[in-house]
Amino acid sequence: MQHHKYLENFLRALGKPLVVFVSRIGELSEFIAKSLYHCVTPPFYPKLLLRQIIDIGFYSLPVVALTTIFAGMVIALQTNAGFSSYGAESAIAEVVLISVTRELAPAFAGLMVAGRIGAAMAAEIGTMRVTEQIDALSTLSTNPFKYLVAPRLWAGVIVLPVLVMIGDVIGIFGGYLVAVYQLDFNPANYIKTTVNELQWIDLYTGIVKAAVFGFVIALMGCYNGYRSKGGAQGVGEATTNAVVASSIIILIFNYVITGLIFTK
Amino acid sequence: MEKTVNKIEVRDLHKAFGRKRVLNGVNLTVGKKESVVVIGGSGTGKSVLIKCIQGLITPDSGSIKVDGIETVGAPRKESEKLYATMGMLFQGGALFDSLSVWENVAFGLMENQKMPRRQAREKAVEVLRQVGLGADVADLSPAELSGGMQKRVGLARAVATRPDIIFFDEPTTGLDPIMADVINDLIIDSVKKLGASALTITHDMASARKIADRIAMLYQGKIIWDGTVAELDRTDNPYVRQFVNGSASGPIKVEI
Numbered sequence: 001m002q003h004h005k006y007l008e009n010f011l012r013a014l015g016k017p018l019v020v021f022v023s024r025i026g027e028l029s030e031f032i033a034k035s036l037y038h039c040v041t042p043p044f045y046p047k048l049l050l051r052q053i054i055d056i057g058f059y060s061l062p063v064v065a066l067t068t069i070f071a072g073m074v075i076a077l078q079t080n081a082g083f084s085s086y087g088a089e090s091a092i093a094e095v096v097l098i099s100v101t102r103e104l105a106p107a108f109a110g111l112m113v114a115g116r117i118g119a120a121m122a123a124e125i126g127t128m129r130v131t132e133q134i135d136a137l138s139t140l141s142t143n144p145f146k147y148l149v150a151p152r153l154w155a156g157v158i159v160l161p162v163l164v165m166i167g168d169v170i171g172i173f174g175g176y177l178v179a180v181y182q183l184d185f186n187p188a189n190y191i192k193t194t195v196n197e198l199q200w201i202d203l204y205t206g207i208v209k210a211a212v213f214g215f216v217i218a219l220m221g222c223y224n225g226y227r228s229k230g231g232a233q234g235v236g237e238a239t240t241n242a243v244v245a246s247s248i249i250i251l252i253f254n255y256v257i258t259g260l261i262f263t264k
Numbered sequence: 265m266e267k268t269v270n271k272i273e274v275r276d277l278h279k280a281f282g283r284k285r286v287l288n289g290v291n292l293t294v295g296k297k298e299s300v301v302v303i304g305g306s307g308t309g310k311s312v313l314i315k316c317i318q319g320l321i322t323p324d325s326g327s328i329k330v331d332g333i334e335t336v337g338a339p340r341k342e343s344e345k346l347y348a349t350m351g352m353l354f355q356g357g358a359l360f361d362s363l364s365v366w367e368n369v370a371f372g373l374m375e376n377q378k379m380p381r382r383q384a385r386e387k388a389v390e391v392l393r394q395v396g397l398g399a400d401v402a403d404l405s406p407a408e409l410s411g412g413m414q415k416r417v418g419l420a421r422a423v424a425t426r427p428d429i430i431f432f433d434e435p436t437t438g439l440d441p442i443m444a445d446v447i448n449d450l451i452i453d454s455v456k457k458l459g460a461s462a463l464t465i466t467h468d469m470a471s472a473r474k475i476a477d478r479i480a481m482l483y484q485g486k487i488i489w490d491g492t493v494a495e496l497d498r499t500d501n502p503y504v505r506q507f508v509n510g511s512a513s514g515p516i517k518v519e520i
Contacts, residue, residue, distance in 0.1 A: 124362075132358035135320050139352040140372040140425070141344065 031223050035153060038145035045151055052155035056117050056214075060109075060163060063116060067108040068100065068167035072174030075099050080183055089185050093193035096175030101202040105167035107254055109160060110213035114246040118221040121152055122242035125225025126235035134226070149226070152218040160214030161207045168206060201261070209257050213250050220246040269332040271296050271429060271461040272317060277326035279312055286312050287323065288485025294429075299455060299462040301472040303507065304482035305516070310465035311355075313482065314431045317463070319347050330429070348376065351427035351460075353451075355434040357414040359406035365417055366392070366402035372425035391420045394457075395450050412443040416450065423454045430455060432464040436471045448474045469508055481507065483516065 079095040125148055128134050137144045172194060179185045220242045228238035272294040279287040286309040294300045304310050315321040317328055319335060328335050335343040351372075359368050367374075369391055370384035379387065389399045395416040406414060415435065422430055435451060436444035448471050455462045455475075466472055472479055473493050481489040481504050489504045496508065506514030 128360075131356055132354045133360055135315070136352070136354055136358040136360070136421075138320055139318055139347070139350060140421075141348045141376045142371075 027227070028223060031226070032219065034145055035149050035219065035222070038143060039150045039153055041146075043146060045147060048147070048151040049154055052151050053159050055120075056113065056155050057159035057163060060113050060116055060159075061166065063112045064109045064163050064167050065170050067112055068105050068171035069174035069177075071104040071108055072096055072100050072171035072176075073178045075104070076175040076178035076183070080179075089179075089189065090193060092175065092179050092183075092185065093190045094197045096172060096179075097194050097197055098202060100171035100175070101168045102205045102258070103254070105164050105171050106206045106209035106213060107250070109163045109167050109210065110217065110250040110254075111247055113160065113163065113214070114217045114220075114250060115243055117156075118217045118242045118246045119239045121218065121221025122225040122228070122238045123235055125222055126228035126238040127225075129226060129228050130231050130234060144226075149222045152222055153215060156214035156216075156218030157211050158214070160210040160217075164206050164210035165203070168203070205258070205261050208261070209254060212253055212257065216249050216253065217246045220249070268296070270294065270329070271298070271331065272463065273327075273329040273332075274313075274317065275327040275329075277313070277316060277328065278324045279309070279316060279321065280324060285485055287316070287326075290326070290482070290485065290487055292480055292487055292490075294461050294463050297459055297461060299452075299464070299475055299477045301464045301466060301476035301479050302482050302487075303467060303469070303472055303479060304465075305467065305507070308482050309485055310482055311433060314352075314433065314463060314465055318350055318352065318431065319343055349428040350431065351422035351425060351429070352431040353415070353418045353422045353433065353435055355437060357406070357411075357418040359414060359417055359421070361406050363406075364402070365397075365404050365406060365409070368406060368417060369420045369424050371421060377425070388420070388424065391424045392417070394423075394454065395420045396446070412439055412447070415439065415443075415447055419447070419450055419454065423458060426458055427460060428458075429461045429463065430458075432462065432466075432475075434466055434468075435464065436466065436468045441470075444468065444471060445474075451475050469510075 075096050076092050079092045083091045083095075125134075128148070134144045134148070137147055176187070176190055176194075179190050180187045224238040224242040224245070225235075228234040270293045272292070274290055274292040277287050277290040278285070290309075290313060292300070292302070292313075302310055302313065312321060316323045317330075323336060326336065330343075330346045330349075333342075333346060335346060359365075360371065363371070366385050366388040369388035370379070370381075373379040373384045373387060374381065385402070389402055392399070392402060397413065397416055397420070401409065401413065401417075406417065409417065419435075432451060435447055439447060451462070451464075452475055462475070464472070464475060473496075476493055478490065478492055479496055480487045483503055489499065489501050491499065496504065499505070502515050506516050
């Protein structure tokens with residue numbers, strides 16, 4: 001008899017979070033479907049899109065540059081430490097190239113932009129929600145999905161690949177700095193190896209990842225902001241959720257996309 | 265006698281959030297060019313009611329007719345035409361803080377009526393003047409304005425598109441009595457000028473008496489009383505009496 005009670009309590013404890021989880025998934029799916037629909041149907045707001053592109057892209061350049069340059073540098077150091085007995089000089093350029101373009105630049109750019117932009121989007125849209133500005137948009141016959149969500153999603157998908165390509169160049173340059181100035185390798189060889197070994201798949205992997213990450217960041221920022229409730233505390237929660245959720249999803253998708261592209 | 269179509273006709277409207285039943289069979293009409301004020305305590309569903317009428321919240325059941333056309337369950341495209349004839353003054357102003365004052369006022373003109381910027385700006389300054397604000401505030405950001413000025417800008421934005429129906433959500437809340445009366449005058453003035461119908465929700469009785477042609481009281485999700493201001497003072501409905509006199513004792517129990 002006692003066991004029944006434990007089982008019942010266990011199921012009861014499981015019940016509510018499960019219901020909440022499933023309804024949250026449903027809510028998010030509806031939000032995604034609506035967003036995608038409004039992304040491709042007029043009216044469009046090119047001015048708002050441009051402003052988002054500048055906000056997300058231009059102002060994220062410093063953080064992306066800083067993270068990718070050190071990522072490239074540390075990879076060069078580690079490769080030297082690990083491969084020195086097999087002739088690190090030829091390996092460094094290639095390892096830096098592959099790890100920066102395929103993994104580090106997209107992941108670092110994604111995480112940095114998630115922290116910077118995902119939070120800002122959730123805070124801005126969340127504040128608009130709790131101060132009724134989103135309702136005000138509707139009463140002025142302007143669809144909030146078209147006016148607020150669509151420009152952000154487009155900007156995320158367009159800008160992140162560009163940031164990642166810039167990050168690629170800077171990361172490889174970081175590796176070059178360490179190889180040439182710290183490890184005293186031949187600069188011409190480094191550049192030659194990098195150019196020779198560069199493959200289309202390296203770039204394309206990073207760009208696909210970046211576009212997906214850009215979408216995820218903007219989506220999580222907008223979604224969490226949009227559904228925030230109850231004043232300053234609600235907006236704070238939305239901001240945290242946006243950053244945490246997009247960071248986790250980025251790392252999971254990073255693995256999944258690598259798996260899809262490289263598993264034969 | 266010719267049958268006149270009411271501007272807004274709400275019949276048996278229900279809305280619940282989870283287990284909380286907010287609207288429980290609301291019946292309310294607003295005639296052409298009539299100003300109706302819905303009074304009721306905090307949390308009695310006044311805001312939900314006007315958000316249902318504007319299509320911001322979907323009711324669970326019931327009927328809302330605007331100009332005799334049903335909007336509940338109607339295709340979004342068709343009801344949007346009706347919603348476009350409405351304007352709203354929000355309680356906190358709800359001004360877009362990423363835009364300047366004049367861009368706020370001209371928002372509906374530029375986004376929907378596709379008015380060119382220069383012309384929209386002139387129009388916005390003109391509407392701002394009607395609510396007693398000078399051209400010098402046009403380029404400020406909403407955050408730089410006082411509460412009373414924000415309310416005026418909100419009013420200007422609500423009337424700029426010349427709506428047929430204007431909603432006022434607690435228009436005098438948070439203002440000093442003098443500023444509240446100024447806003448009341450502006451509301452009466454702009455509604456008359458437009459020949460619009462008005463639906464106001466408030467718990468400020470002074471404001472209700474001043475701007476209402478008719479007053480309705482919402483209690484426990486229903487309209488429990490409906491009449492003119494003169495009738496309000498004569499009624500012996502204990503709920504209305506308690507609310508109007510602002511007394512803690514009576515049939516209305518405040519949930520603390």
